[in-house]
Amino acid sequence: MPARYKLSVNVPVSHADAVRKAIGDAGAGRAEHYSHCSFSLRGMGRFTPIAGASPYIGQVGVAETVEEEQIQTDLLEADIRPVLAAMRAAHPYEEIGFELVRLVDTDAFL
Secondary structure, eight states, rough: OOOOOEEEEEGGGGGGHHHHHHHHHHHTTTTTBOOOOOOEEEEEEEEEOOOOOOSSSSOTSSSSSEEEEEEEEEEEGHHHHHHHHHHHOOOSSSOEEEEEEEEEOOOGGG
């Protein structure tokens, strides 16, 4: 069975649909006879841009709070590069908060 990964990415609510579509189009969220499968959570992202930053939201030296959506989806190892490239192209932030974690093959435990 090919290795599967879980991608979680935080994105401003205003860009969540665009990022979700981009990563789905690139191969994330495929499950047998379905595509673009994902789960989302809403929360508040907090950051302070420092010298050298070019923030999409906010200004250098000022703490910012932004309503964000965390998109979670699965993908195959072969799709990591195109999915991350699509995520970067659709995401407005210069520094993207995301994590990519390899999943355990649960069939081995059944």
